[in-house]
Amino acid sequence: MIETQLWRVDPEAADLENDPQIKAAAKCLSDGEIVAFPTETVYGLGGNAKFNDSVRKIYEAKGRPSDNPLIVHIATMEQVREICTEINPLAKKLMDTFWPGPLTIILPSRGEVSDAMTAGLSTVSVRMPSHPVARALILASGLPIAAPSANTSGHPSPTQADHVLHDLYGKIAGIVDGGETGVGVESTVIDATTTPMTILRPGGISREQLEEVIGPVADDPGLTRPDQAPKAPGMKYKHYAPEATMYLVPAGKTRIQELVAHEKNSDRRVGVLTTEENKKDFPQADVVLTCGRRSEPESVAHNLFAVLRNFDSQDVDVIYSETFAETGIGQAIMNRLSKAAAGRVIE
Numbered sequence: 001m002i003e004t005q006l007w008r009v010d011p012e013a014a015d016l017e018n019d020p021q022i023k024a025a026a027k028c029l030s031d032g033e034i035v036a037f038p039t040e041t042v043y044g045l046g047g048n049a050k051f052n053d054s055v056r057k058i059y060e061a062k063g064r065p066s067d068n069p070l071i072v073h074i075a076t077m078e079q080v081r082e083i084c085t086e087i088n089p090l091a092k093k094l095m096d097t098f099w100p101g102p103l104t105i106i107l108p109s110r111g112e113v114s115d116a117m118t119a120g121l122s123t124v125s126v127r128m129p130s131h132p133v134a135r136a137l138i139l140a141s142g143l144p145i146a147a148p149s150a151n152t153s154g155h156p157s158p159t160q161a162d163h164v165l166h167d168l169y170g171k172i173a174g175i176v177d178g179g180e181t182g183v184g185v186e187s188t189v190i191d192a193t194t195t196p197m198t199i200l201r202p203g204g205i206s207r208e209q210l211e212e213v214i215g216p217v218a219d220d221p222g223l224t225r226p227d228q229a230p231k232a233p234g235m236k237y238k239h240y241a242p243e244a245t246m247y248l249v250p251a252g253k254t255r256i257q258e259l260v261a262h263e264k265n266s267d268r269r270v271g272v273l274t275t276e277e278n279k280k281d282f283p284q285a286d287v288v289l290t291c292g293r294r295s296e297p298e299s300v301a302h303n304l305f306a307v308l309r310n311f312d313s314q315d316v317d318v319i320y321s322e323t324f325a326e327t328g329i330g331q332a333i334m335n336r337l338s339k340a341a342a343g344r345v346i347e
């Protein structure tokens with residue numbers, strides 16, 4: 001056990017880079033320690049990307065397999081040029097349009113960051129977060145910051161400092177608490193070394209938004225085909241799953257009502273993952289949790305991981321979940337839900 005410090009920071013405060021709490025957290029980072037901090041997507045667990053020991057601490061605290069590379073978080077274009085050998089014109093266009101923001105871009109690496117961080121690959125994934133606390137921390141430390149999501153490997157990503165405390169208390173030097181994150185699902189990961197570029201993980205920036213700027217992009221076939229390994233090593237692992245057995249029910253409300261009614265003949269306790277619009281329609285279920293408004297998919301993304309975590313503190317054995325259209329942020333929502341359900345679907 002190590003002592004985990006808690007720094008509370010108001011993301012709207014002026015001159016965050018010189019805030020004493022941010023400076024204390026930045027000092028930990030430059031001393032080689034690892035620190036969790038909010039980004040606009042989820043909380044990240046940061047360490048000096050150039051220092052093997054810091055990177056090793058990250059893998060160890062999360063229990064993360066060492067073949068799963070980390071994202072480098074930077075705050076300036078100068079830092080990107082230090083890390084990548086070349087930024088092709090389309091990648092530059094993406095940076096100009098979506099940075100700072102929830103887009104991670106894979107480029108050829110200069111070998112400047114730790115080999116442990118890139119898991120020995122010749123590419124490196126780079127992201128410039130827009131969250132003021134993340135930006136201030138990166139600038140105050142003066143370092144490129146390696147940061148995966150700040151959860152125990154396999155758990156839903158943390159969208160609140162409490163989630164980080166739950167998973168990593170006693171294992172990391174500190175947490176910068178900047179309140180709830182905004183987007184709620186992780187950044188989109190796009191491989192800029194292929195033509196056309198390939199989405200390796202759907203996330204905060206939708207396919208439609210990307211295509212508006214650079215034209216057609218491909219989906220990594222490994223995202224949906226069980227016989228093909230995903231190109232982002234992290235996408236092959238079991239992830240986000242609540243303790244109860246979860247099923248997706250694309251047919252929707254009426255079908256879920258039937259399934260819940262049927263469970264009344266079993267001794268299993270049944271949960272329903274639904275939306276504000278439908279929450280009153282499952283009186284027979286033992287636990288009904290909502291993840292936002294169906295009419296506002298952004299609200300679903302924002303709440304999704306907290307709801308999945310919440311099911312673990314409820315006494316349920318099985319969860320039936322509504323599904324969402326795979327357009328816009330819906331592609332990321334459905335990717336996370338299918339993983340949480342380990343691919344189980346009931347027609």
Ligand code: TXA
Nearest residue numbers: 041043044069123124125148149186187232233234235
């Ligand atoms: O929103 C986010 O991206 C959050 C916040 C903290 O920034 N970070 C995050 O990191 O989700 P992580 O480590 O949980 O997910 C990174 C994903 C993994 O699936 C990893 O395999 C993939 O990106 N990845 C990283 N570098 C890669 C590379 N060079 N080639 C292919 N995939 C890569």
Ligand code: MG
Nearest residue numbers: 148149157234
């Ligand atoms: Mg993660």
